[in-house]
Amino acid sequence: MRTGVWTSAWHKRLLGPLVPECKIFASPGVGSDNMDLPRIIQNGAFACNAPTSVRRVTADGSVMSIMNAFRGTMILKVTAQDMSVRAGKWADLNVDPLDWRGRTVGVLGLGMIGPRAATMCHYLGMKIIYHNRHANPSASENFELVSQDELWKQSHCILLTCPLTDETRYVINKDSLDKTKDGVLLVNVAHGPIVHEESLADALNSGKVLIVFENEPNVNPRLVTHPNTTLSPHVMYLADTSLRGVNEEIIWNIVAYLETGKPNTPLNEPMAV
Numbered sequence: 001m002r003t004g005v006w007t008s009a010w011h012k013r014l015l016g017p018l019v020p021e022c023k024i025f026a027s028p029g030v031g032s033d034n035m036d037l038p039r040i041i042q043n044g045a046f047a048c049n050a051p052t053s054v055r056r057v058t059a060d061g062s063v064m065s066i067m068n069a070f071r072g073t074m075i076l077k078v079t080a081q082d083m084s085v086r087a088g089k090w091a092d093l094n095v096d097p098l099d100w101r102g103r104t105v106g107v108l109g110l111g112m113i114g115p116r117a118a119t120m121c122h123y124l125g126m127k128i129i130y131h132n133r134h135a136n137p138s139a140s141e142n143f144e145l146v147s148q149d150e151l152w153k154q155s156h157c158i159l160l161t162c163p164l165t166d167e168t169r170y171v172i173n174k175d176s177l178d179k180t181k182d183g184v185l186l187v188n189v190a191h192g193p194i195v196h197e198e199s200l201a202d203a204l205n206s207g208k209v210l211i212v213f214e215n216e217p218n219v220n221p222r223l224v225t226h227p228n229t230t231l232s233p234h235v236m237y238l239a240d241t242s243l244r245g246v247n248e249e250i251i252w253n254i255v256a257y258l259e260t261g262k263p264n265t266p267l268n269e270p271m272a273v
């Protein structure tokens with residue numbers, strides 16, 4: 001299984017020879033921005049995702065990243081410490097870790113992954129605020145719903161768990177970054193284009209502390225060379241259980257389609273052709 005290049009998977013070259021015969025496209029993950037949905041719908045086919053297995057592992061990974069971002073602030077990144085000890089330098093690092101207790105985490109997108117991450121952060125002593133396009137009726141009363149602007153202003157750490165849509169593309173941009181606190185941390189476990197990388201690279205040089213996950217497949221060289229970033233090749237959803245689970249979800253989607261005419265987790269109703 002190839003991992004780490006999310007956006008290129010279901011493009012026209014792949015779909016071309018498969019439509020109109022193929023009637024079900026089963027994607028191995030939560031997001032659907034990698035699929036040409038209009039084309040699939042117009043060809044009378046179903047697109048479906050595999051949302052269940054990856055969301056717990058991704059939520060857990062986002063909490064791990066938040067903890068690393070606070071305590072591993074800037075130069076004291078876990079990997080940098082490891083390299084320092086291995087190089088025989090012991091603590092040859094500029095140490096400036098932050099306590100996460102009492103600090104505010106702003107979750108953008110309290111949908112499938114956000115609630116679990118927010119709950120864990122709450123029990124670790126962080127204050128949780130969130131912004132959602134639609135109110136989440138099952139959101140914990142421990143979490144405060146705020147406007148997007150308030151989320152930028154109040155957060156010590158911003159966690160991105162929203163889907164990539166036309167509305168959320170580049171939601172982290174110069175304008176939003178200008179509103180954040182100095183030293184704000186940014187953890188992106190959603191999809192790359194939610195962050196405008198050039199604006200992020202500028203903000204990294206203006207006194208903000210930002211740790212970003214996921215820029216793919218071509219990582220902006222300014223982020224690669226900057227000491228305040230931690231980069232990950234879109235692997236936060238990977239664990240032995242989630243990989244097995246995703247494969248099972250794909251197979252059960254296909255079985256359900258063959259048996260009932262509809263997959264378990266469809267993303268669309270196909271148009272009659």
Ligand SMILES: O=CC(=O)O
Binds near residue numbers: 029032190237
């Ligand atoms: O990025 C992975 C997913 O959307 O599942």
